[in-house]
Amino acid sequence: MTSYTDVFKNGKRQILVADDEYINREMLENVLIDEYDVLKAEDGEMAYEMIRQNRNTLSLILLDLIMPKLTGLELLARLSEDPDLKSIPVIVLTSDQDSEVASLKKGAFDFIPKPYPQPDVIKARISRSIELAEDRQIISSTERDELTGLFTIEYFYRYGNQFDKFYPLADMDALCFDINHFHVLNERFGIAKGDEILKCIARRLKTAFPDAGSFVCRKAADTFLVYCPHRDDYSKVVEQVSAVIEEIEAAVKVRVGVYSFCDKKLDIHSRFDRAKIAADKIRNNYSVFISHFDEALIDAELYAEQLVEEFPKALAEKQFQVYFQPKYDIRGDKPVLSSAEALVRWSHPTLGMISPGKFIPLFEEDGLIAQLDEFVWRRSAEIIADWKKRLGISVPVSVNLSRAEMYDPGLIDTMKKITGDNGITPKDLYLEITESAYVSDSDSIVERVKTLREHGFFIEMDDFGSGYSSLNMISELPIDALKLDMMFIRSAFDKHNDTRMISIVIDIADYLGVPVIAEGVETEEQYLALKKLGCTIIQGYYFSKPVPAGEFEKFLLEKKGE
């Protein structure tokens, strides 16, 4: 632990002088300026604001009792109610003996009379108060985690804060260590062994960070935090901590999130939130164990949060639009428009067009996808009905169903209501269900799909080839079309030009007696190759990008003309 003789060696501690009299402020500043970083406030509200802003660095407050806007006693009361602020010691400046007692009762640490005593007396009282306050903070909390003997989180944060007051100029890193799949270790070896592992990691962390300026704590079950002077490389540490634990002969994989050169203006727990964000980024990555925080991560989180937050408004304000991408039957000499896929677009008033790749995964995570999908289904049905009425022609439009929706017991009623409300039939609306939906809980999904088909809906299996369905299962699947995963097309036509996998899928489709749809087709070369391989239907930029409903009408009118 750092001793108090070191206190002023590196940088100065910060003191706030709050007094409405200019002369009193100047006089105190003049006394303290050589040893302290002095902030000044000329009324109670200003003092309160400055205390809040500097709560992580402020060592002491010198407070005049009679001030405009907010009196010293009122300010004392506010501070004592705020858990973040109440530990900052306050010395009251007063010329009134009556007030001395009153302010001590309200939580002041000490008082300095006016007229001021000798400068040496002022300085001695201040440094003694700071020492006492810091000791008190440390003593009052439960210092140690019982299991590992490391600091508890509360003590760790306080101690980190205190260190910052000693060494405001030190470059510090916040680290968050997580054990990958600790619960698996617990299950495999038992809780007692799990505890052994934690203790072992704690010992290794202490060895890795031996100096007085580094602090280690256990935050939750398997999360360890370290606050330490900056290092460029933590790979050795991760190696040491992850080494085989001999008594159980198992290697523990530890990942660490690093927030380097902490911004000291952030609360200490926010600094560790950043380290945690970095650590979480590599949670499912089995080859990378060190992840550095950068501002882009915060931006990405904030962006995601904004999108989720604005979803209801966007839906109400019709910021979502349904676009249509045509699909062509390529079996004959000339491609013939066969159907379309409905795709959602978000036209945001300030962010512009937002890619579905950005918001759909978010909404899937949040469950908002159900509302968005239902909007797309309904809107598509309305548009199909409109085409039929105005143009006298339409094509089936396929819409996407997410895995969660497949479990919704009301799904079939919803679908029937949407078609019924718009005077169209189930044959007008194709349903694209991703292959991965079948895999997770195949029995109940297969049952649901069967029921949808019995009601006349046409089922396309989307992203086929990405979801590892077993060949055994495929033969039993109730589907009407197989849609090739876009990656197949991409990899088949990259430099290797290897289309064998596509041939296999086409054979499977033949065996099942269903057509194969290829999406993501961009060039004539791809189109011709797929046609030759026996692919039935093609979708992609080669024919058209997804377009708004109005623009899609030209494809319909073309077909009608033929």
Next chain:
Amino acid sequence: MLTIDALKQFGADTNDGLTRCMNNEAFYLKLVGKVVDDKSFEALENAVAEKNLDAAFEAAHSLKGVLGNLSLTPIYEPVYEILELLRARKDIDYAPYLKTISEKRAELKELIG
């Protein structure tokens, strides 16, 4: 120009005041130069005129702190006197006290020039 000697002559306990200023004469004289314009003087007069004894007490209290810190005894003493009367919220004629304070203040202003 204001000097330490002139302040001594005026009756200020300059040794005491200088100690609080870490014996920095220029700094001490600068602060003394500021105190004659302290807004609490006017605040005290106005509050007494409006018979707002609470506000008068606060103003006198502020003045006492500042004058005490600078050891300007000749003004400090009448301010101290009026402060104690105001503390008791005595319903008396404060004019003579204010007059002494303002005379002493004018004297100091003269010294500052």
